[in-house]
């Protein structure tokens with residue numbers, strides 16, 4: 005395989021999953037590899053991001069890593085282009101869905117947050133709701149309540165996926181994979197030339213939309229089972245290892 009573009013998840017792949025300081029020296033090494041790849045100064049294919057994180061977070065990383073391709077934010081709901089500083093919804097996101105999400109958020113404000121202490125919103129999202137807790141076991145009882153209310157909202161269908169510390173409420177049909185397919189179509193690339201990296205269940209759709217898929221050792225077992233390569237190392241160490249694979253090189 006000759007890679008034209010690497011599309012990677014962020015948390016658990018580039019940075020640790022936990023809310024703590026990053027491994028500076030290792031991240032520097034990764035950032036240097038990314039910048040050289042973007043500038044065409046190495047054999048490594050250029051990279052872009054595909055993450056559940058909101059646009060402002062992605063924008064900063066794009067600047068640090070010199071990412072020149074469109075990035076995918078909010079788990080496939082939002083595209084962001086650094087060159088012209090434009091964010092836009094993926095084609096699958098409708099106005100009715102956004103209005104439905106606002107109603108769901110009002111329900112969470114009044115019925116969920118007051119009951120589960122320590123549960124908070126991740127701020128800055130436009131087309132997805134993410135709840136954070138340091139006690140993610142509460143996600144088990146929260147999920148059916150949110151799903152039941154969402155079913156009462158016309159035009160709104162959601163998927164709810166837990167990651168180690170976040171409960172992500174996504175619009176049905178709006179996935180990382182759908183956004184990747186849209187992006188590679190727009191770029192005129194074929195799926196076989198795209199390499200993907202991810203670590204949680206939400207990244208299963210990355211697996212399905214790329215030619216080569218790798219994950220770090222901290223990835224969930226379901227994803228490791230379908231990956232083309234599983235690094236023996238965690239997050240950024242795993243990323244450095246994965247980027248040395250021949251499938252990640254542009255020639």
Ligand SMILES: [Mg+2]
Nearest residue numbers: 013015016203
């Ligand atoms: Mg992740």
